[in-house]
Amino acid sequence: GQQIEAALSYTSATLSGPYHVTYENYVRNDIGGPGARGLHALNGLYESSDSWMFLSVSSNKEWETLCRVEEFLELGLRQEFFSSDLRSKNDLLLREAFEKIFAANSTAFWIRTMSSIGIPLVKNVTAAEIHGDEFNHERGLIRDKDYASSGELNSSWGSTSWAGNPVVMSETPLQDVFPPIFGGDTVDVLEELGLTTEEIDHLRETGAIPMVLPIKI
Structure with a gap:
């Protein structure tokens, strides 16, 4: 059967996995640093008139939908944004345009606007x-x-x-x-590894694991 669970360790491993990869002649192009706001102009943080929010436009269809909104009509007519390749090439220019547009209204306004057309946008909390x-x-x-x-x-x-x-x-x-309580899973883990009750008791007797678990800290 299935076992569905969540853990910070799983999330951490998933998110940090790409940064553990290295090999000869590998050139890193990681996103990071104090100026990082997201993957690109269509996926990142923007400041509204009263807080910060995160926008995610992940397809040409969503881009076309966005450009039917009054505030973004002009962007859809600009030649440098006609295709996904052009938008990628002119990413900085697109981000600057977005920053001016989003700064003109509140986060609540943008959430209502984007929700009405199915564009993912959430307040950064x-x-x-x-x-x-x-x-x-x-x-x-x-x-x-x-x-x-x-x-x-x-x-x-x-x-x-x-x-x-x-x-x-x-x-x-x-x-x-x-x-978790410190040491609370010790016996379960040892049993999962195949140790018998007698072997676990021996570990207690030799001081390898505490006599009483979990440990109060």
Whole structure:
């Protein structure tokens, strides 16, 4: 059967994987640094009149749809943006044009405008805003628990929130996500590796693993 779960380690491995690749004569062209705003003009952060937001236009069809919006009509008529190749070649010019357009209105205005035509655009928010959003809690994207009076080893955590499981499956039940307790998975991992109960007990006796798990820290 399927096991659907999410973990920061999985996300980190996926996102950082390309940066671990190297070989002779390999030339890096990584996106990074304080000026990085996205992959290109059609996929990146823009400042509105009151905050920041992220735009993603991923196809010629979406570009054509965008250029039917009043504020972008002029861009669709400019020869340097007629094709995806030309837009790529003139990426900096396109970004500068977008920056002027987006700065003229609020994020709420642009979200309404883009949502009405099916163009992905979202407000850029902080982690605190994500964790405090009621919808994210209802949707299961953020989980929370008050450990202060729970009597568990991690009671010192107090009221804590963490990333939940973002996946929605039609039939397969999801695995719930909880913060790990230090050493809490030691025995399960050793058993998964094939160690018997006697061998694990021997590890405890020799001090290789603590006698009592999980460890209170």
